[in-house]
Amino acid sequence: MDFRKQKLSIAEAKEMDMVQYLSSLGHEPSKIRNNDYWYHSPLREENTASFKVNRKLNRWYDHGLGKGGNIIDFGIEYHGCSVGEFLKKLDGGFSFQKTIKNIPKIENASEHPLKIFKEVELSSYTLTSYLEQRKIPVEIATQYCREVHYELNAKSYYGIGFKNDSGGFEIRNPYFKASSSPKDITTVKNASDEVAVFEGFMDFLSFKSIRANEVNNSSDFVILNSLSLFEKARPFLESHKSIRLYLDNDGAGKKVVREALSNSKKYNDHSKLYQNHKDLNDWLVYIGKQQKKRLGNKL
Numbered sequence: 001m002d003f004r005k006q007k008l009s010i011a012e013a014k015e016m017d018m019v020q021y022l023s024s025l026g027h028e029p030s031k032i033r034n035n036d037y038w039y040h041s042p043l044r045e046e047n048t049a050s051f052k053v054n055r056k057l058n059r060w061y062d063h064g065l066g067k068g069g070n071i072i073d074f075g076i077e078y079h080g081c082s083v084g085e086f087l088k089k090l091d092g093g094f095s096f097q098k099t100i101k102n103i104p105k106i107e108n109a110s111e112h113p114l115k116i117f118k119e120v121e122l123s124s125y126t127l128t129s130y131l132e133q134r135k136i137p138v139e140i141a142t143q144y145c146r147e148v149h150y151e152l153n154a155k156s157y158y159g160i161g162f163k164n165d166s167g168g169f170e171i172r173n174p175y176f177k178a179s180s181s182p183k184d185i186t187t188v189k190n191a192s193d194e195v196a197v198f199e200g201f202m203d204f205l206s207f208k209s210i211r212a213n214e215v216n217n218s219s220d221f222v223i224l225n226s227l228s229l230f231e232k233a234r235p236f237l238e239s240h241k242s243i244r245l246y247l248d249n250d251g252a253g254k255k256v257v258r259e260a261l262s263n264s265k266k267y268n269d270h271s272k273l274y275q276n277h278k279d280l281n282d283w284l285v286y287i288g289k290q291q292k293k294r295l296g297n298k299l
Contacts, residue, residue: 008087008090009087010072010083010087013071013072013086013087013090014058014070014071014072015058016071016090016175017055017058017155017157017175018053018055018058018059018060018071018074019037019053019055020157020175020176021071021175022039022042022053023175023176024174024175024176025042025078027039027040027042029049029053030049031049035054035055035056035057036052036053036054036055037052037053037054037055038050038051038052039051039052039053041062041064041065042078043062043065043067043077043078044062044064044065046064050062050063050064051063051064055153055155058070058071060073060074072086072087075089075090113181114150114151114152114171114178114179114180114181115150115151115152115180116148116149116150116161116169116180117149117150117151117156118148118149119146119147119148119149119161119169120146120147120149121142121146121147122138122141122142122145122146122147122160123147124147124158126173126174127147127158127159127160127173128141130160130172130173130174131160131205133174133285134202134206134281134284134285135206135209135281135284135285135287135288136202136205136206136209136281137209137212140205140208140209140212141160141205143208144162144188144201144204144205144208145160145161145162145201145205146160146161146163146169147159147160147161148160148161148169148171148180150171150180152178157173157176158173159171159172159173159176159178160172160173162186162201162223162225163186164182164183164184164185164186164223164225165184165185165186165187166182166183166184167182168180168181168182168183168184170200170201170225172201172202179225183225183226183229184225184229184232185222185223185224185225185229185232185233186201186222186223186225187220187221187222187223187236188220188221188222188223189220190218190219190220191220192218192219192220192240193240193241193242194219194220194240194241194242194243194244195219195220195221195222195236195237195240195242195243195244196219196220196221196222196244196246196270197221197222197223197224197233197237197243197244197245197246197247198221198222198223198224198246198247198280199223199224199225199226199227199247199248199253199279200223200224200225200279201223201225202279202281203223203246203248203279203280203281204221204223205281206280206281206283206284207246207280209284210284219244220240222236222237227247227248227252227253227256230256230260237266238264238266240266241266242266242268243260243264243266243267243268244268244270245257245260245267245268245269245270245271246270246271246273246280247271248271248278248279249271249274249275249277249278249279250278253271254271257269257271
């Protein structure tokens, strides 16, 4: 299947949600009043939030600078680039971006929960391109993921959906990271006596991508979908003879690994595989870039 299409247009870029984009850059609102989201300006240093995004209009205004506009106006100001360069970066999966964070908890969140209204086969160009950026083959992702369309704050979006054991979804796209209720772990059962454990589904898909050509790759899997669900997963994990941990290389992940290793000899830490990287997917992306460089040097 050919997922290629025309490059991202200015009109398409303008439709991208400013609040989600700012969140993907690591900027969260300090207060929310109806449709107005107030931030400490991403464009300068300040102590009082004076940068406003009207989510209904999808426009921003920086009161300190006296400037405002749409997402393209913000992008060229924030990154110091041209319109064409900004569009190219957006289309390539936000290579400018910092760590993606969860969408901020808003004051009336209970009145506007994330609602999924449709799930279909994963085929969107934006989503498949994002997977390719993360070095995940589309044919592997489609075995475990769906394309979910959802509503949040009276707006419609779509993303890669990974279902948990209770029917909720973990949702990812290039600009957003969230989940729908109910929150739970995801188990993949192959009647094996060993199990591999991952924090998130991108790491699970990375593992499946790395092992794609192995004939005998039928262990059980647990994707926690949140490190806080590790205790809930323990009964299933410890019903196996061997438990391989592929958790994130951060403080929280390492703490869980230490506790697990002290609880049972069944646990084995495999994070050394990607010891200089945040997680398994981060390592896979790095390896992919290195291979591309080596190929380029040979040409």
